[in-house]
Amino acid sequence: MTQSKKSSRKPRIIVSDIDHKRLINLAADAYDRFPEAAEELQIELDRARIVPAASVPADVVRMGSTVAFRSDSAQQRRVTLVFPGEADIAQNRISILTPIGAALIGLSTGQSIAWTARDGRKHELTVVSVEQPSPVTGAMVPESS
Incomplete structure (x- = not known):
């Protein structure tokens, strides 16, 4: 089928199992206030391969990762993917409940994805690099927040 275009296929x-559990709960809680963002996040989580947290490769975007990406306008940005209460655009901390935040989760270095901004415009981004946060308390991550 020659109808499919590269950008229409999602990578x-x-x-991680821990991020998946927390993000599924976040999406469910956000449906009333942010239905489009919650639905987009849910779609991404539904198509993800879930693995134990210790098995997630270092170059995969997860919660707390700092990601450098190049947009379709050739602009490069560096952001940290965070939960909504930690978001601060002035510090390049973007919420998972934004279209670009939901698009970034689970991608690895070199992957590209098409996403739709809140204004309805379509964009594409490519992950250039991923940095993981330094563990504060070792490998233990609380299961509930």
């Missing part, structure tokens, strides 16, 4: 993504 394979990986999400």
Whole structure:
């Protein structure tokens, strides 16, 4: 089928079991206030391959990762993917409940994805690099917040 275009196909993504559980709950809680964002996040989580947190490769975007990406306008940005309460655009901390935040989760270095901004415009981004946060308390991550 020659009908499919590269940008219409979403890349394979990986999400840790811990992030998956927290993000599924976040999406469910956000449906009343942010239905479009919650639905987009849910779609991404539904297509993700879920793996134990210790098995997520270092170059995969997860919660707390700092990501450098190039947009379709050739602009490069560096952002940290965070939960809504930690978002601060002035510090380049973007919420998972934004279209670009939901698009980034689970991608790895070199992958590209098409996403739709809140204004309805279509964009594409490519992950250039991923940095993981330094563990504060070792490998233990609380399961509930």
